[in-house]
Amino acid sequence: MVELTSAAPAIVRDCKTSFNDPSSEAGKEVSLMSAVGSSPEMPPRAVMSASDIARAITRMAHEIDERTHGADDVILLGIPTRGVDLALRLGERLAEIQGRAIPVGSLDITMYRDDLRRRPARALLPTEIPAGGVDDALVVLVDDVLFSGRTIRAALDALNDVGRPRAVALAILVDRGHRELPIRADYVGKNIPTSQLETVRVQLLEHDGVDAVVVSGSPQSDEAS
Amino acid sequence: MRGHLLSAADLTLDDALLVLDTAQELAQIADRPIKKLPTLRGRTVVNLFFEDSTRTRISFEAAAKRLSADVINFSAKGSSVSKGESLKDTALTLEAMGADAVVIRHPASGAPHRLANSGWIQGSVVNAGDGTHEHPTQALLDAFTMREHLAGGRGDLAGLRVTIVGDVLHSRVARSNVRLLSTLGAEVTLVAPPTLLPVGVETWPCSVSYDLDAPLPTSDAVMMLRVQAERMHSAFFPSAREYSRRYGLDDRRVHTLPDHAIVMHPGPMNRGMEIGSDVADSERSVIVEQVANGVSVRMAVLYLLLGGAPLTGEGE
Numbered sequence: 373m374v375e376l377t378s379a380a381p382a383i384v385r386d387c388k389t390s391f392n393d394p395s396s397e398a399g400k401e402v403s404l405m406s407a408v409g410s411s412p413e414m415p416p417r418a419v420m421s422a423s424d425i426a427r428a429i430t431r432m433a434h435e436i437d438e439r440t441h442g443a444d445d446v447i448l449l450g451i452p453t454r455g456v457d458l459a460l461r462l463g464e465r466l467a468e469i470q471g472r473a474i475p476v477g478s479l480d481i482t483m484y485r486d487d488l489r490r491r492p493a494r495a496l497l498p499t500e501i502p503a504g505g506v507d508d509a510l511v512v513l514v515d516d517v518l519f520s521g522r523t524i525r526a527a528l529d530a531l532n533d534v535g536r537p538r539a540v541a542l543a544i545l546v547d548r549g550h551r552e553l554p555i556r557a558d559y560v561g562k563n564i565p566t567s568q569l570e571t572v573r574v575q576l577l578e579h580d581g582v583d584a585v586v587v588s589g590s591p592q593s594d595e596a597s
Numbered sequence: 598m599r600g601h602l603l604s605a606a607d608l609t610l611d612d613a614l615l616v617l618d619t620a621q622e623l624a625q626i627a628d629r630p631i632k633k634l635p636t637l638r639g640r641t642v643v644n645l646f647f648e649d650s651t652r653t654r655i656s657f658e659a660a661a662k663r664l665s666a667d668v669i670n671f672s673a674k675g676s677s678v679s680k681g682e683s684l685k686d687t688a689l690t691l692e693a694m695g696a697d698a699v700v701i702r703h704p705a706s707g708a709p710h711r712l713a714n715s716g717w718i719q720g721s722v723v724n725a726g727d728g729t730h731e732h733p734t735q736a737l738l739d740a741f742t743m744r745e746h747l748a749g750g751r752g753d754l755a756g757l758r759v760t761i762v763g764d765v766l767h768s769r770v771a772r773s774n775v776r777l778l779s780t781l782g783a784e785v786t787l788v789a790p791p792t793l794l795p796v797g798v799e800t801w802p803c804s805v806s807y808d809l810d811a812p813l814p815t816s817d818a819v820m821m822l823r824v825q826a827e828r829m830h831s832a833f834f835p836s837a838r839e840y841s842r843r844y845g846l847d848d849r850r851v852h853t854l855p856d857h858a859i860v861m862h863p864g865p866m867n868r869g870m871e872i873g874s875d876v877a878d879s880e881r882s883v884i885v886e887q888v889a890n891g892v893s894v895r896m897a898v899l900y901l902l903l904g905g906a907p908l909t910g911e912g913e
Contacts, residue, residue: 480622483636483900493905495615496622533631 422583428561433465449479451515452497457578459514475502484526506535516574518544521555601722605733605773619897637666643696647673660895688717706730721902736773738894755782762788763822792833820861847873
């Protein structure tokens with residue numbers, strides 16, 4: 373693309389295929405994708421179906437059981453809104469596997485966001501910590517999409533004020549990349565490489581009447597992060 | 598919500614429900630080991646109190662501190678106000694110090710409105726009681742308390758029957774409550790001697806009665822108002838004893854209430870005057886709960902006014 377030469381002129385002049393050059397790779401990717409994103413015809417594409425989501429959740433439940441060695445102090449905390457639905461489903465699967473009830477709750481992160489002052493004050497979402505609290509438990513945070521990592525940073529701060537878990541893990545249905553903080557997921561439903569300009573939307577029966585993950589190219593729709 | 602909270606009449610149904618729902622989430626904080634949120638870090642809230650107050654000032658201070666705001670307490674006593682400084686000069690001083698919100702209580706009705714619309718300060722203004730005009734956060738905490746007890750803690754207060762008794766003439770609590778409760782769909786009845794009802798009360802969205810015994814059997818909540826002796830410069834009733842007998846909530850009257858009804862009082866109480874001491878301490882009384890709810894509601898108001906992006910453009 374034309375922009376590339378201006379972005380990294382010296383290197384591009386030397387080697388025509390800038391693919392070997394990591395420093396210009398990100399720039400190239402964005403300019404390429406912006407061309408795609410700005411074209412209004414780009415239709416939304418479904419990347420996970422209802423059965424894909426169900427299988428991913430079942431596998432994640434098995435992974436949690438395996439990697440925690442069947443620990444009996446696992447608590448699932450979903451981040452509203454869709455993270456809570458996923459946590460409930462994950463809790464159901466895990467309960468089937470382990471043959472006991474799994475405490476599932478929700479953790480609102482609104483008051484801990486780092487972008488509060490960029491938008492008008494938002495309504496708070498429910499926080500419900502299971503009876504018994506999170507002290508010395510193994511807390512698995514559950515959210516729909518992992519993007520910048522800022523939501524999870526806020527969730528860790530929020531959790532810190534609620535109690536002191538023995539350990540915290542992160543389960544995510546879709547990891548779309550583009551992290552802005554040193555945060556990673558322990559349990560991932562599906563890795564979906566995306567451009568910054570794309571929108572990943574997780575749709576769940578509870579809120580959207582359908583189970584699906586859809587990627588669309590519209591740059592200005594609201595991003596689940 | 599808009600940039601200021603000056604009157605309960607400014608709140609639409611959606612605004613009021615947003616405050617109540619937010620307060621409900623924030624009420625959980627009180628049960629946590631760490632009763633603090635980082636939301637208003639670096640913001641300054643000034644409590645500007647030109648009139649005595651225990652509950653409201655402490656409540657606003659606790660609310661701001663739980664949201665991690667810096668709090669500056671200012672009371673007229675011991676300040677330059679006693680040397681004759683005007684509201685304007687005080688406001689300009691606060692503005693120079695960078696106050697993001699000013700919580701004001703003032704003996705003059707309309708002082709918060711003046712402060713908000715004069716251009717003296719940029720921050721949000723919260724009315725914490727002005728003269729005999731309004732006290733919107735008290736109305737919000739009263740509505741919150743009623744919703745918890747009588748409406749399952751959610752939605753509006755449609756169909757709820759609330760009786761407000763006593764010195765309506767001098768009561769900013771009554772004014773704010775009538776406005777907010779009617780917004781929320783409750784039916785309000787004011788009960789007072791004719792001398793303690795303001796001119797124009799017939800235009801308020803409520804009904805009026807001179808007889809306390811009539812509305813009690815159908816009331817879901819009874820709110821007793823303090824007889825504000827400090828604002829009474831003439832005789833409004835023959836004697837305290839006569840007032841108490843006709844308009845005080847005593848044991849006998851409480852027994853005519855439905856079983857689920859609650860007794861409220863904005864405080865401070867004149868025990869034995871408008872409310873019997875045993876009634877104030879009874880199981881129906883939610884007076885202490887009102888104080889606790891006050892912190893949650895004020896946290897919600899401060900969060901909604903200060904938590905998001907600063908509003909640009911018009912003041913109110």
